[in-house]
Amino acid sequence: MFKKVTIQNDERGLLFRKGSYYKSLQPGTYRLSPFSDDHVEILNVMHRFHVEGKDLPLFIHDDILIQELDIIQVQDHEYVLHYEDGKLVELLTTGSYAFWNVLKKHTYLRVDIRQPELPNEIDLAILPKISSYYQTFDVANHECGVLFYNHVMQKELAPGRYYFWRGPIGVSVKTIDLRQQQMDMTGQEMMTEDKVTLRLNFVCQYRIMNPLRALEIKSFEDQMYIGLQLVLREYVGTLKLDDLLKMKQEISSYVLTRLNEKSVDYGVQFLSAGVKDIILPGDIKDILNTVLLAEKKAQANLITRREETASTRSLLNTAKLMDENQTLFRLKELEFLEKICEKIGTISFNGGGNLLEQLNSFVGERNMSKN
Structure with missing residues (x-):
């Protein structure tokens, strides 16, 4: 009785005869002799082409199969971004890959990581999906950045965020603060x-x-x-x-x-x-303080002498005016008498004579009695 093998539209078959790949099989129904050692490996074309225990070079001699496959070779210095129907699926590193091209449109972006800066054609929206393959450096608005590859200066960087592949080139960015x-x-x-x-x-x-x-x-x-x-x-x-x-x-x-x-x-x-x-030092402070105190005392003495001189000059001028003006002299007598009356209750005068002279004599007698 024949062995029946059915291959769906989203599948392809790989016929192995005596353990070796023979040919590919399109969708349909196939009957295999029970007495043969033929074996069919069924693969889903929605997934990557992969046969457990078999390397890709074993299948590339089949021209019909190759027409339905995209063969991608990724070198040591490369990354390949794999898109299906315009959407990023994965990032491919060094190795050989094959993808079915029959039901989905596959596109590939090949980048040379010996040029560490991410190319402009890469959409930043995909970066979270490949975060382990790149690194970022930020230059703040008040900074200037300087880019180094393997410790060799490359260029200045304006404020912004920069993305670089993790690869054979060591990338570093030093920032300089331009603020005051x-x-x-x-x-x-x-x-x-x-x-x-x-x-x-x-x-x-x-x-x-x-x-x-x-x-x-x-x-x-x-x-x-x-x-x-x-x-x-x-x-x-x-x-x-x-x-x-x-x-x-x-x-x-x-x-x-x-x-x-x-x-x-x-x-x-x-x-x-x-x-x-x-x-x-403390001793210098003490000396300066002493000098300052002496200067201030000298200034105070000078001011006092100036005031005394001015007071004496004022008295002299007053005496001259009183000598020349009897009315002013009488006013001075009354002023003198007023000051005495503020401190003494009753004063009696006998005989005639000048009032001012008697008052002066009176004040002189009181001072002597106190002594």
């Missing part, structure tokens, strides 16, 4: 011309203008810090302490000018600089 930045020097010990050791807090603002130049400098920020330190030491060492305390603004202008002389070397623009604090 600040460099702080705190507690830096320096010596003035008169051998006073002090600590200086200094601040400097800058912006990177040439990212490539900045990347060429090893320990970029450390070298700028040392440059600032040397400029400050050079300038502070030429000033005495008193001059230094008076010339804080001049120090800032000098340092900013000197730093901008080297701005091209660093690839930056120095925007501003300034002294935040000058911290003196």
